[in-house]
Amino acid sequence: MSADASSGRIARRFAAVRNELRPALVTFVTAGDPDLATSEKILAALPGAGADIIELGMPFSDPMADGPAIQAAGLRALKAGQTLRKTLAMVRRFREIDADTPIVLMGYYNPIYQYGSEKFVADACDAGVDGLIVVDLPPEEDEELCIPALKGGLNFIRLATPTTDDRRLPKVLQNTSGFVYYVSINGITGSAAPDSTRVAEAVDRIKAHTELPVAVGFGVRTREQAGAIGRTADGVVVGSAIVQAVAASLDEDGKATQNTVSAVTALVGELAEGVRLSRQMAAE
Amino acid sequence: MAEPGLKPNTYRSGPDETGHFGMFGGRFVAETLMPNILELEAAYKAAKEDPEFHAELASLATHYAGRPSPLYYAERLTEHLREAAPAGRGAKVYFKRDELNHTGSHKINNCLGQILLARKMGKSRIIAETGAGQHGVASATVAARFGLPCTVYMGKTDTERQKPNVFRMRLLGAEVKPVTAGAGTLKDAMNEALRDWVTNVEDTYYIIGTAAGPHPYPELVRDFQSVIGREAKEQLQEMEGRLPDALVACLGGGSNAIGLFHPFLDDESVKIYGVEAGGHGLEVENGHAASLNGGRPGVLHGNRTYLLQDGDGQILEGHSISAGLDYPGIGPEHAFLKDSGRVTYVSATDREALDAFQLCTRLEGIIPALEPAHALAEVIKLAPRMDRDQIIVMNMCGRGDKDIFAVAGHLGMDI
Numbered sequence: 001m002s003a004d005a006s007s008g009r010i011a012r013r014f015a016a017v018r019n020e021l022r023p024a025l026v027t028f029v030t031a032g033d034p035d036l037a038t039s040e041k042i043l044a045a046l047p048g049a050g051a052d053i054i055e056l057g058m059p060f061s062d063p064m065a066d067g068p069a070i071q072a073a074g075l076r077a078l079k080a081g082q083t084l085r086k087t088l089a090m091v092r093r094f095r096e097i098d099a100d101t102p103i104v105l106m107g108y109y110n111p112i113y114q115y116g117s118e119k120f121v122a123d124a125c126d127a128g129v130d131g132l133i134v135v136d137l138p139p140e141e142d143e144e145l146c147i148p149a150l151k152g153g154l155n156f157i158r159l160a161t162p163t164t165d166d167r168r169l170p171k172v173l174q175n176t177s178g179f180v181y182y183v184s185i186n187g188i189t190g191s192a193a194p195d196s197t198r199v200a201e202a203v204d205r206i207k208a209h210t211e212l213p214v215a216v217g218f219g220v221r222t223r224e225q226a227g228a229i230g231r232t233a234d235g236v237v238v239g240s241a242i243v244q245a246v247a248a249s250l251d252e253d254g255k256a257t258q259n260t261v262s263a264v265t266a267l268v269g270e271l272a273e274g275v276r277l278s279r280q281m282a283a284e
Numbered sequence: 285m286a287e288p289g290l291k292p293n294t295y296r297s298g299p300d301e302t303g304h305f306g307m308f309g310g311r312f313v314a315e316t317l318m319p320n321i322l323e324l325e326a327a328y329k330a331a332k333e334d335p336e337f338h339a340e341l342a343s344l345a346t347h348y349a350g351r352p353s354p355l356y357y358a359e360r361l362t363e364h365l366r367e368a369a370p371a372g373r374g375a376k377v378y379f380k381r382d383e384l385n386h387t388g389s390h391k392i393n394n395c396l397g398q399i400l401l402a403r404k405m406g407k408s409r410i411i412a413e414t415g416a417g418q419h420g421v422a423s424a425t426v427a428a429r430f431g432l433p434c435t436v437y438m439g440k441t442d443t444e445r446q447k448p449n450v451f452r453m454r455l456l457g458a459e460v461k462p463v464t465a466g467a468g469t470l471k472d473a474m475n476e477a478l479r480d481w482v483t484n485v486e487d488t489y490y491i492i493g494t495a496a497g498p499h500p501y502p503e504l505v506r507d508f509q510s511v512i513g514r515e516a517k518e519q520l521q522e523m524e525g526r527l528p529d530a531l532v533a534c535l536g537g538g539s540n541a542i543g544l545f546h547p548f549l550d551d552e553s554v555k556i557y558g559v560e561a562g563g564h565g566l567e568v569e570n571g572h573a574a575s576l577n578g579g580r581p582g583v584l585h586g587n588r589t590y591l592l593q594d595g596d597g598q599i600l601e602g603h604s605i606s607a608g609l610d611y612p613g614i615g616p617e618h619a620f621l622k623d624s625g626r627v628t629y630v631s632a633t634d635r636e637a638l639d640a641f642q643l644c645t646r647l648e649g650i651i652p653a654l655e656p657a658h659a660l661a662e663v664i665k666l667a668p669r670m671d672r673d674q675i676i677v678m679n680m681c682g683r684g685d686k687d688i689f690a691v692a693g694h695l696g697m698d699i
Contacts, residue, residue, distance in 0.1 A: 061598040062471065062584060064478045065314040071465060083596040109312060110583045114597030136312040136583065140302065161316040163485055168319055186316055187483035 009102040009130045010155055010178040013052055014213045014234060023230035025050055025275045026215050027268055028106065028239030030057035030073035031090055032082025033246055038256040039077070042246070042264050043094050047101045049265035050272025053215075053235065055133065058087050058107030065135045067188040069240040072247060076254060084111045084120075088127045095128035104131040104157060104178070109145065117145045121152035131155030131178045139171050146175050159183050160206055162198075169209050179213040179235060180206055187218065196228040203232045223274035230278030238271055295549040295626050298617060303499020305620035311498045313586045316482045325500045327405050332507075337400060341508075344396045348429065349386045351393075351511065355519035355677070356381050360647040362667070369668035375529065377667055379680040380516045380544065383653065389682035390512060390540045391422035395491055397508035399426040402489035409484065410434040412491045413477040415442055415470035415536065416608030416655065417449025418682055419493030424458035426491075434458040437476040440468035442607045449686050467601040470536070470611045474585055494537025495615035498586030502616050509543025516677050517547055529674040530555045530666060533681065534658040535629070536573070536608045538615035540681035546617075549626060558618060559662045561604030562631035573602035575614040576622050576629040584612070589619040605634035605694065606654035608682070632661035638694055640664055641684065653682030654690070 017024045027046055032039050046054055059074035059082050066074070091103055105124065112120050112134065124132070132149055139146075139158070146156045155178030163186060164172055173180065184199050203214050216229050217237025226236045242264055249263040250256060298305035311321055331337040345351040358377045366374030382390040402410060410427045412434070414420030420436040427434035436453055440462040443450050453460050466472035474497075481490045495505040520528055531548060533541035535558045548554045563572035572578055575590040582591040584599055592600040592612035604610040621627040632640075640660035645651050652660060656679065663678050670676070684691070692699045 061466070062475050064475050064585070065316070065482055067479070078598060085596075108583075110591075110593070110599070111597035113583055114593070114595070135314050136586070138311060138313060138315055138318045140311050140318070159315045161314075163316055163319045165319065172315060183316065186485050188479045 008153070008155065009100060010053065013100070013102050014179065017052055018234070021279050023233055023275050023278060024052035024215065024235040025226070025268070025272050026053040026055060026217070026235045026237040027051040027242055028055040028057060028237065029242055029246070029264070030059055030070065030077050031087040032059060032077030032080055033073040033243070034076045034250055034254060034256050034260065035080040036082065036086060036090070038260055040090055040093065041261045043090060044097060045261055045265050046268060047098055049268040051101070051268055053102045053104065055104045055106045055237065055239070056087065056091065058084055058105055058111060060108040060111060063108060065188055067240060069244045069247065073243040084115050088123055091129050092127040102130040103128065104133055104155070105129055106133040107135070109134050109136050112145060117148050121148050121154060125152050125154060129154060131157050133157045133159070133181060135159070139174060142175055150175060150177065157181055162186050162202065166205070169206065173210050176212065179215050180210060181237065182206060182214055182216045182233070183218045184216050184229070185218050196231070199229055200232040223270045226271045226274030227278040230275045236271070236275055242267055291550050295621065295624065296546065298620060299499060299503050303503070305502070305617045306623065308581070308589050308616035308619040309499055309502060309587050311586060312583050312588065313498045314482060316485055317498070320481070320485050321498050323405065324401070327401055328500050328504050331401060331404060337404070341397055341400055345393070345511065349392045349396060350384065352515045352519070353384050354381045355516055355523065358648050361644065364647055365664060365667045366672065372672055373668055373670065374672050375667045375670035375674040375676045377663055378520065378528070378675065378677045379650070380512060380677055381680050382512055382540065383650070383656070383680045383683035387418070387422045387425050388685065389418040389422065389653065390509060390543060390679070391419045391493060392425065393511055393543065394493065394505050394508040394539060395419070395422040395426045397504065398489070398491045399430055401504070402432070402491070403430060405489065407487060407489035408432065409488045410491060411437070411477050411480050411488055412493060413437045413470065413473040414493060415439070415473065415611065416606065416653070417442065417446040417453070417686060418608060418653070420458070420460070421449050421452050421456070423491050423493070424453040424456035427458060428456045435480065436460050437463050437473040437480070439470060439473045440464045442469055442473070445607050445690055446686055447689070469601060469607070471599065471601070471613070478585070494539040494611070495542045495617060496537045496585060496587060496589065496613060502587065505539050506542045506546055506617060509539050510546045512540065512543040512679060513545060513547035516544060520675070520677065524675060527551055527554055528677040529553070529670065530557060530676045532557045532559065532659045532662050532666065532676060533679040534559045534609065534655045535614060535618060536561070536611045536655065537613070538618045540679050542615060542617055544677070544679045545627060556627040557662055557666065558627055558629045559658045560629060560631040561606060561609035561658060562633040562636070563603040563605070565633055566631060570600050571603050572631065573604040573610040573612065574631045575612060576618065577631050579612070581619065587616045589613050589616045590622070605637060605690070606658065608653070608655040609658065630662055632658040636661035638691065641691060650680065651684035651688070652680055653684045654687045656681050
């Protein structure tokens with residue numbers, strides 16, 4: 001079983017990077033993309049490349065809130081035979097080599113519902129998962145998975161968006177733990193770049209309602225953007241850009257090449273530099 | 285909608301305050317959409333209580349859409365089915381002629397209601413998804429009527445099998461965006477419409493075409509479509525002085541069916557049959573679109589309902605000859621009505637629908653859409669088992685003009 005949500009790996013990691021006076025780099029990859037073996041290699045290489053927290057996408061056939069890049073990654077993974085069981089097994093094997101890097105599973109509810117919410121929570125804890133982000137479970141549906149997850153010792157990380165006003169925010173934050181994931185633009189993943197001034201205002205607004213760290217994502221692609229967002233946010237989430245690096249490294253048949261893992265680690269390395277520079281940039 | 289005169293054991297009280305019909309329904313959407321869903325719920329609540337809203341809708345229904353649609357005694361079909369029936373058998377068959385509505389299907393009923401809601405909410409842009417194109421055409425029509433820009437998402441496969449409707453939408457000024465994701469059919473179009481809505485949440489109103497999706501859509505689409513059942517009840521009362529013995533309607537997402545069924549749910553003597561798309565047959569894996577008969581409960585597109593899915597919870601595409609029926613889900617109220625046993629859900633294959641399509645065309649001079657041809661296929665099975673003095677009302681929810689090219693292809697004809 002993982003530790004209690006409030007004192008687990010996620011809280012420890014945010015505390016550690018805070019001591020380094022920098023934001024956390026939160027990296028998203030899709031489990032099983034482009035195939036299970038390559039995906040495991042990518043996962044294993046992420047911490048060394050500079051990822052502080054890993055979001056591992058659980059592929060779903062109908063990812064309603066995702067843009068073309070993450071949709072395509074999910075389809076590649078499903079085509080290669082990825083299932084929720086295999087994703088949990090990936091985490092279990094990752095934990096054999098890395099005891100500290102937090103892993104957050106991100107996806108949609110139906111595969112979890114089919115697996116069985118209670119059994120999923122138990123198996124995820126057992127595998128060494130630290131938190132869940134389930135895009136299509138708003139607070140109105142907390143009984144489905146959020147409450148069982150919190151009871152089981154998993155963090156339940158919720159998305160806040162520009163449409164989440166001050167009236168709505170307390171409801172969104174009520175059962176949120178681990179961190180708050182601020183989606184910096186209305187839209188699907190990987191769309192237009194966020195405006196760092198507006199992001200800063202939004203982060204301040206959320207922080208007025210919660211003690212939790214606030215990570216910002218959607219549209220962050222480069223070291224410079226990561227640096228700019230990281231001036232105010234506690235974490236910078238990068239997803240589509242990493243998944244696109246995977247896509248760009250594949251051969252004509254969509255199979256992994258010897259460049260696939262290094263394409264990801266090179267990009268993550270640059271982004272890690274960006275978050276390390278962000279507070280220095282802010283001070284200048 | 286808590287109506288006066290509901291029976292204590294009513295089937296008509298759903299959804300509850302959280303948008304559930306029993307265990308089905310709900311609001312499974314991304315947080316970005318939640319404020320909009322809540323805003324829509326409040327706007328619809330207010331509209332329901334607003335006599336002006338109802339008056340405006342009724343006026344448009346009469347003068348623009350052509351309601352009430354006739355209730356028609358299909359005499360030659362009835363006689364034909366009696367010929368092969370055992371002595372004393374062969375129910376009287378009536379068609380509720382919603383194919384005569386403006387735009388050629390029942391979809392206009394819902395679109396008129398929703399465009400009025402969009403205007404009330406101050407939204408300046410309309411989006412919609414469409415399968416067969418009937419809902420897309422109806423959405424483009426009301427958007428033109430009220431001068432709002434409209435974008436319709438349609439699976440690429442469907443744009444190819446429903447070319448006439450794509451052209452109609454473009455003529456009406458709508459932008460038709462072909463969706464290539466997945467199999468390029470209705471579910472993929474719905475995903476893409478939801479993505480658009482997530483991105484343009486402030487100014488955009490999403491007219492969902494069927495009684496599915498997050499609460500309050502299943503409720504409000506049902507309410508706007510219930511005019512079908514209310515009229516049919518009144519008309520049959522006038523013509524026959526009684527209730528029907530059976531109702532039959534086809535189901536893709538289930539909006540025409542719930543529209544016909546809902547006003548009769550508490551009339552216990554009325555047997556109700558929903559007809560799903562059996563495609564190549566229920567025994568053919570992923571060869572049909574019968575979510576209720578061949579799927580199991582899951583969560584997709586904002587609601588919990590019966591879904592076609594694999595063991596890992598990945599959604600299957602489904603198959604039907606009819607582009608309007610090959611949706612892998614079903615409105616949550618139908619899921620509830622199945623589990624409660626009030627409605628019997630059956631299926632008709634592509635072949636049966638094609639046969640029924642031709643029979644109806646020749647006997648009644650009515651070219652049905654392939655969707656209600658599935659309902660007709662059930663009527664053909666059902667009527668000979670019922671007594672001659674019994675009555676079936678079937679919803680002829682769309683006309684077949686859009687399908688003639690596809691049907692010609694299936695019949696091996698060149699036009």
